[in-house]
Amino acid sequence: MVRCPDFRKGGGAVRCPFCRHPDSRVIDSREVEDGQAIRRRRSCPECSRRFTTVEEAVLAVVKRSGVTEPFSRAKVMQGVRRACQGRPVDEDALALLAQQVEEAIRSTGAAEIPSQEVGLAILGPLSALDEVAYLRFASVYRSFESAADFAAEIDRLKSDAATRSSQAAVPVPTG
Numbered sequence: 001m002v003r004c005p006d007f008r009k010g011g012g013a014v015r016c017p018f019c020r021h022p023d024s025r026v027i028d029s030r031e032v033e034d035g036q037a038i039r040r041r042r043s044c045p046e047c048s049r050r051f052t053t054v055e056e057a058v059l060a061v062v063k064r065s066g067v068t069e070p071f072s073r074a075k076v077m078q079g080v081r082r083a084c085q086g087r088p089v090d091e092d093a094l095a096l097l098a099q100q101v102e103e104a105i106r107s108t109g110a111a112e113i114p115s116q117e118v119g120l121a122i123l124g125p126l127s128a129l130d131e132v133a134y135l136r137f138a139s140v141y142r143s144f145e146s147a148a149d150f151a152a153e154i155d156r157l158k159s160d161a162a163t164r165s166s167q168a169a170v171p172v173p174t175g
């Protein structure tokens with residue numbers, strides 16, 4: 001199987017892995033992983049052998065400096081792991097969070113995403129995972145400058161939690 005990174009550009013020429021002929025003919029294409037990748041059956045015009053390519057969309061992250069780099073789950077985990085120090089969050093939970101972040105970003109359909117939006121996509125699943133880690137991460141990401149910023153964020157978390165529990169509670173008549 002040959003992995004080709006630029007299927008958004010139409011795939012381009014794919015070299016035959018058997019005889020090294022520089023191009024091949026597509027005989028069948030189908031989307032896999034909900035359209036995040038395209039699997040193509042190809043045939044070599046030179047040796048007639050067939051092979052399959054899986055072409056994935058490259059998701060690029062645009063940093064504040066304007067430099068782009070490929071989206072990396074490992075980098076998401078690295079950033080979140082720092083916020084989770086001393087917290088009961090294991091590697092499996094971090095890997096799942098990174099997967100959720102990637103899925104959320106890919107679902108936007110954008111090929112390039114600003115790094116701030118990666119941070120934004122981390123906040124939701126992280127607040128569900130561990131509130132302390134969330135506050136640490138948010139304090140850096142949102143540039144908290146004072147204790148008041150933390151207090152406001154904690155109030156917001158509490159009211160979110162209250163909203164969630166009130167939805168399950170029996171309504172109490174007021175007035």
Ligand SMILES: [Zn+2]
Pocket residue numbers: 016017018019020021044045046047048049
């Ligand atoms: Zn060939």
